[in-house]
Structure formats: structure tokens, C-alpha cells
Amino acid sequence: MATEPVNVSEFQELARLALPKMYYDYYSGGAEDQQTLRENVEAFRRITFWPRILIDVNRVDLSTSILGYNISAPIIVAPTGSHQLAHPQGEVATAKAAATCNTIMVLSFTSSCTIEEVATSCNAVRFYQLYIYKRRDIAATLVQRAEKNGFKAIILTADTPRLGRREADKKNKMIAPQLKNLEGLFSTKATSDGGSILEAYVNETMDPSLSWKDIEWLRSVTKLPILIKGVLTRADAVKAVQVGVDGIIVSNHGARQLDYSPATISVLEEVTVVHAVEGRVPVLMDGGIRRGTDVFKALALGAQAVLVGRPVIYGLAANKGEYGVRRVLEMLKDEFELTMALSGCSSVKDITRRHVRTEHERLLSMM
Ligand SMILES: Cc1cc2nc3c(=O)[nH]c(=O)nc-3n(C[C@H](O)[C@H](O)[C@H](O)COP(=O)(O)O)c2cc1C
Ligand SMILES: CCCCC(=O)C(=O)O
Numbered sequence: 401m402a403t404e405p406v407n408v409s410e411f412q413e414l415a416r417l418a419l420p421k422m423y424y425d426y427y428s429g430g431a432e433d434q435q436t437l438r439e440n441v442e443a444f445r446r447i448t449f450w451p452r453i454l455i456d457v458n459r460v461d462l463s464t465s466i467l468g469y470n471i472s473a474p475i476i477v478a479p480t481g482s483h484q485l486a487h488p489q490g491e492v493a494t495a496k497a498a499a500t501c502n503t504i505m506v507l508s509f510t511s512s513c514t515i516e517e518v519a520t521s522c523n524a525v526r527f528y529q530l531y532i533y534k535r536r537d538i539a540a541t542l543v544q545r546a547e548k549n550g551f552k553a554i555i556l557t558a559d560t561p562r563l564g565r566r567e568a569d570k571k572n573k574m575i576a577p578q579l580k581n582l583e584g585l586f587s588t589k590a591t592s593d594g595g596s597i598l599e600a601y602v603n604e605t606m607d608p609s610l611s612w613k614d615i616e617w618l619r620s621v622t623k624l625p626i627l628i629k630g631v632l633t634r635a636d637a638v639k640a641v642q643v644g645v646d647g648i649i650v651s652n653h654g655a656r657q658l659d660y661s662p663a664t665i666s667v668l669e670e671v672t673v674v675h676a677v678e679g680r681v682p683v684l685m686d687g688g689i690r691r692g693t694d695v696f697k698a699l700a701l702g703a704q705a706v707l708v709g710r711p712v713i714y715g716l717a718a719n720k721g722e723y724g725v726r727r728v729l730e731m732l733k734d735e736f737e738l739t740m741a742l743s744g745c746s747s748v749k750d751i752t753r754r755h756v757r758t759e760h761e762r763l764l765s766m767m
Pocket of ligand 1: 440656
């Protein structure tokens with residue numbers, strides 16, 4: 401592709417050309433048959449718009465706030481691991497792009513750069529994503545380092561008691577992550593009997609006994625707000641609110657964990673309304689956001705903001721570092737702004753449930 405990408409999806413091919421196969425497969429892949437991977441994107445396509453006309457959209461305001469932090473648009477950077485496999489500047493480049501776009505960067509527990517490097521590189525509002533190892537002291541130490549370095553929230557990822565079965569990684573014998581944050585604390589060496597070394601590493605370290613009661617423990621080691629990432633059901637949303645979390649992220653981990661789990665956009669409404677969260681805590685979502693129209697659909701179905709995973713890495717990898725990530729975020733913002741204007745919404749709070757029609761509603765209307 402000789403020309404500049406005109407949409408976010410076009411960065412994927414550029415990333416494929418730029419990266420070694422092992423890394424591209426790791427970033428792009430999903431679990432097993434990759435049915436959920438396709439569905440995360442396809443399910444957005446089945447939702448259509450009910451646009452309103454003759455509304456003054458001379459000025460369209462995309463800005464919003466999450467946990468009290470003002471951001472330029474409800475589009476934030478999802479936690480994804482090992483950015484230095486995509487670009488030498490790794491998460492530092494990603495965080496700088498987030499800062500330039502005036503949005504939030506969620507730093508992954510499996511980042512290549514350290515908490516301190518990211519914190520000193522830019523003034524983006526930063527959240528820290530946490531995995532909890534069998535060695536609980538590691539989590540406590542990292543949370544406290546994040547807090548000390550100005551991170552504003554902890555995102556506990558709760559869908560990874562073990563790693564999903566990612567078959568490309570098995571074939572490629574995917575390497576274990578280089579976790580500079582853990583240097584001097586914990587070895588990241590792992591061996592496998594011929595498959596994915598990443599998978600062997602995760603399965604050796606992660607605490608599969610983690611459960612709801614541990615949220616209390618996490619609260620005892622930090623003052624920061626705690627969000628739970630990986631909620632897909634109404635029952636878990638209710639439970640999360642009961643145990644007092646400060647926010648929920650509807651996510652299937654970019655379809656990398658349990659294949660045939662539902663597309664996130666298809667369960668979002670179940671979590672946000674009817675006996676579940678009902679506005680008590682913010683609900684964010686991720687999975688399959690590739691267009692500004694997707695952002696609008698997620699907001700219409702009750703999300704306060706979306707997180708973007710793979711497109712950010714593709715922007716980073718297309719040999720462009722910070723610039724590539726900035727382009728990805730700007731494209732999504734520009735498309736979202738146009739969608740708002742064409743739907744008759746001049747601010748984010750004007751986006752309502754009545755602006756979209758789900759597949760379910762379309763079928764009902766035919767009966
Ligand atoms: C390469 C890659 C690495 C990821 N690493 C993490 C991680 O370290 N922690 C985490 O909570 N989620 C991780 N995720 C999941 C993302 O946070 C997010 O849920 C997902 O990518 C959203 O879907 P999308 O890629 O379709 O935007 C990762 C996803 C990808 C693609
Ligand atoms: C600890 C697992 C590696 C990062 C991750 O979450 C992913 O690859 O999906």
C-alpha cells in the first residue's frame with residue numbers, strides 16, 4: 401500500500417508488512433477458531449442508525465470525563481502487552497500519542513517499558529492494568545509504584561486465570577514477555593515443551609485462585625479507584641457493583657481468551673441497564689472498535705467510553721511510532737465526530753439509545 405491509510409483498518413496490513421511473523425501473529429491473533437475475534441467486529445456491523453435531522457450541529461463537542469478526568473473524546477488506549485516488539489520506543493511512544501490526543505493511556509502489566517519511564521515521558525492521564533500472580537507481593541509492589549508515579553486508577557484484568565489457546569503462538573513458539581518492571585523482583589524466564597513460551601510463562605505465574613474476595617485485599621494495598629476488566633454477564637456486573645468496584649470494563653480480552661464468548665457490543669446493554677449497573681459506576685467497553693461509528697454505537701448502548709487495542713499497536717508498528725498511534729486515535733475521533741453530526745448529536749450526552757437499532761430490534765419489527 402503506497403498511499404497513507406485512510407482508515408484504521410488499513411494500518412493492519414502496514415503492520416503485517418513491518419513486523420516479523422511471530423509478533424504480527426501474536427498481536428492480531430485470537431483464541432482457537434477465532435470465532436469471537438470475527439464476531440467482535442461483525443456484531444457492530446449488524447447495528448444500524450436512527451439518525452435525526454435538522455438539529456444544529458454547527459459545533460460538535462466530543463469531550464467527556466471518566467472518573468473525573470476530562471478527555472477530548474470517549475476513546476482511550478487499551479492495555480496491550482509488549483509494545484517494544486512493535487516499535488523500539490514501545491509504550492513511551494504510545495503514551496506520548498495519548499497525551500497529544502488528550503486521552504487516557506492504560507499501561508499494561510506486561511509492558512516492555514517501565515512504569516517510571518512512561519510516567520516521566522508525558523503528561524497523559526494514565527491508568528495501570530494489573531495481573532495478579534501467585535506471588536501477591538508482586539502485585540502490591542507494582543500497584544504502589546503506579547500510585548507513586550501518578551497513575552490514577554487500577555484496572556484489574558479478571559479474565560485470565562490461564563492464557564487462552566492461541567494456536568499461532570503455539571506454532572511460532574511465541575517468546576515470553578520482557579517485563580522490565582519485574583527486573584530484580586521476579587524472573588520472566590520460562591520453558592515450554594515446544595509450544596508457546598508466553599503461554600507457559602503465564603500459566604506458571606498467574607494466580608488461578610483469584611476470586612471476588614481478593615478485591616478487598618487489592619483495596620487494602622491501594623487508595624486508587626479499582627475497575628474490573630473482563631465482565632461479560634449481568635450477574636458479574638451486579639457482583640462487581642456489590643463488592644464496590646469503581647468501574648467495569650465489558651471485554652472479552654480482544655477474543656484472545658475464551659473463544660465463543662459473546663461479542664462485547666452484543667452484551668453491553670445487558671450489563672449497563674436492566675437490574676445491572678444502571679449508572680451506579682462507569683461502564684467502559686472494548687473489542688472490535690475500528691470505526692467512529694463503533695464508538696457511537698457503544699455509547700448509545702450505555703458505555704461511557706471505549707478502549708482501543710490492536711489498532712493502536714498497528715499504528716505503532718507501521719514503522720511510525722508515536723505518529724502512527726496519534727493518527728489512529730485522530731482518525732477514530734474524526735469519524736466519531738462526523739457520526740455525531742450526521743446523527744444529530746452536538747454533544748456526547750445527546751447520544752441516546754434511540755439513535756441505534758440492534759439486530760434483535762430489527763427482527764422484532766418484522767414480526
Ligand atoms: C497484543 C495484545 C496484548 C494484550 N495485552 C493485554 C494485557 O496485557 N492486559 C490486558 O488486560 N489486556 C490485554 N489485551 C486485551 C486488550 O486490553 C483489549 O481488551 C482488546 O485488545 C480489545 O480488543 P481490540 O484489539 O479488538 O480493540 C491485549 C490485547 C492484544 C491484542
Ligand atoms: C500475560 C498475558 C500476555 C498479555 C496479554 O494479556 C495478551 O497477550 O492478551
